[in-house]
Amino acid sequence: MARFVGARLVQLAFIVAAVSVVVFGFLRLLPGDPIAMMLGERPHPQVVAEIRKLYRLDQPFHVQYALWLAQVARGNLGISYITRRPVAALIGEALGPTVGLALAALAIGVVVGVTAGILAALYRNTARDVAASVLAFAGISIPSFFLAVLLIWVFSLALRWLPPTGYVSPTVSIAGWARHMALPAVALGLILAASTMRLVRSGVLEVLGREYVRTARAKGLAERVVVGRHVLRNAMIPAVTAVGLQLADLLGGAVIIESVFAIPGLGRLTLDSIFARDYPVLQSAILMLTGVFILANLLADVTYALIDPRIRYD
């Protein structure tokens, strides 16, 4: 197991390095000059040329890459073109809100999805199952931003229970953080819950039909024990896969949800940097997202081994 994880981490380093070259190249192939765009209405060619020179954007591609790499190797991610603040500080400030949102959404998604999936399977073809399935289908079909606007409309404007937008750091106020995070986490989490529920439901149904379940019941084990010990453990494998795969959607969804709810996270930072062609920020943000994504998949793989005794990585 340790060897497997170690190998995967080495792999991760290589992937991130490769991605860095690709990202660096593609960004500079994008049309649009960050400096001219920054100057907005009055991109005086002379001023543009001077600032490009200041930021070394007039150097050839490989020189720029080498400069950047040397900087990163020294632990310096550079300075944003448009805000002139250190990239490390910008990413550091944006990381907290995104991680908080993703974890809250993941928790909602897994708890709601797994519970609903199990219940729907155990009460197959009853009104409860149909209701859960219809809701799940709706959850898969509704775009997250629409659900987000719907939630704001109901809980902020009509009922006035929760703030419509904004963010309070948990270090400032846990209650404030929770109040601001409730709606975005639900908007993002419910969509995750919907697909998790369907996978868990079919997983449980499949396991229920297996011989060892019949055997367990024949042994006279209580239904609670049968479901808890035999059914759930085996049915969880597809669910874990699903959640692992959905981390990508979760990050993508977070970008949209962060925009609607004005959450100052990594998604917002990335989006803003794309539109401004703020290369230094964008490079680091994309590498960051790549790393998070690969780590999440690794985590899913390790979880399998813990759940399913048949899976061994050595």
Added chain:
Amino acid sequence: MRVGRLVGLALVLAAAVVLLPAGGRAQTRGGALVVGFQRDVLNIDPHMWTANATRKVMVNVYEGLTGRDAKLNVTPQLAESWTISPDGKRYTFKLRKGVKFHNGREMVGEDVKYSYERILNPKTGSQVRPDFEVIDQIGVPDKATVVIVLKRPYARFLGMLDGDWAAIVPREEVEKYGDLNAHPVGTGPFRFASRAANQHVTLERNPDYYEPGKPYLDKVVFKIIPDEFALMADLKAGSTDLVFTAPTQMLDELKKTPGVSYLEAPSSIVTFMYLNTQREPFSKLAARQALAAAIDKATIVRAAYQAIGQPVASLVPSTSPVKVTVADAPHGLDRARALLREAGYPNGYTFTLNVLGSAATSKAIAETMQAQLKQAGITMNIVYTEPGIYEEQVVRKHDFQAATDGTSEHPDPDVKLYIRLHSKGGTNLAGYANPQVDALLDQGRQQMDPAQRAATYSKALAQIVTDVPVVAFAELKFYVFVRDRVQGFEIDPLTMFFFKNTRVR
């Protein structure tokens, strides 16, 4: 320290009570104003900033030698008066006394010299450096006097010394931190308190401000909410006091919101399009004139902006302090068809319009115009262009036939016209070169008499309307929604926010 401030405050309050006329109501002081913004501030160093939203926040922190009133007349600010030599080249400024930077140090003439030299230094990267190159020398005979000698007379000189682009800054702070992006220090009514990326920028009262009793507010919080609809929800829920962006189609509904007032005023914003005179079909004068004749501007502007826009004949809006008179190109389908024949396109021509961005208003302009041109036999293809691509293709490579754009800079004709329509202009995207217009634009910059300038620019504009290098669509109003607790807020035609005189109940 805190006690001292309290004593000072008590004294001010006592003075206010004593000085109030009998029966007068005490001014409300204190409180926080919350402003909803879609974009975070970017670089907040006043000699490096570029973004409109950044300036909206920071003009409350920084000031220039001159200011402006709601009619865009130049007013004294850090300079209390000035004299201009008869040849228009020598300006002598008397500085206001008792002005302190937010770090407590007195502002003196050397700070003015330092600030302007910093703008002129290419390493600073100031956007207005080309304008400042009109300066020949800066002298500081004593700490309250600054003498500036220009290379040639420049009509816009006093106007360009405002806090928007030419803030006076303390050298020691720049030298301590390298720039003013992390530690802003100015002379304005508010001090910079804190910021958190994409969350908020917070300003607090400057207790040493030189105008007695001002500002009234303790705090101004600029809250960042990127989504237009979420911004409006915030205003309705009462957690934001002032919002200045709203979907045009929602304006009427929003105006009915209880507890919220709608304010509007003419602004310096003009929307227009370039016709590339270096490319077929618009290299032919008659082809450009045919397009101008075929469009019905009033309908286009109504479709796009409803009551927010007024059709405009040229790039110079009605808010210009120089009052130009210009008649728009005549409109008529018969005239358009005759011009098409004259241009050698009896069956019309086809061209592509690059629309900057894809806002609903831009879409409405493009689609309405497309239908109108069709009637004259002109086929227009529309390409919505992301700003980055637009910058490369249209601005840098001039690889387009027609392209929409907008300008929100100062409405003085020199600012609006020179960079776009002078053959040497920095963003002359139409590739327009008319020696007669060049001569008039050069002359207009150097005339000091407003009436003479008006005559010069009216003449230039008549020629520009005939030549059609650009088609101006609309001048826009700037509008804000404010909650009723906000008082004393006035709209600035240059779309900045000044909160010196604002109070909250």
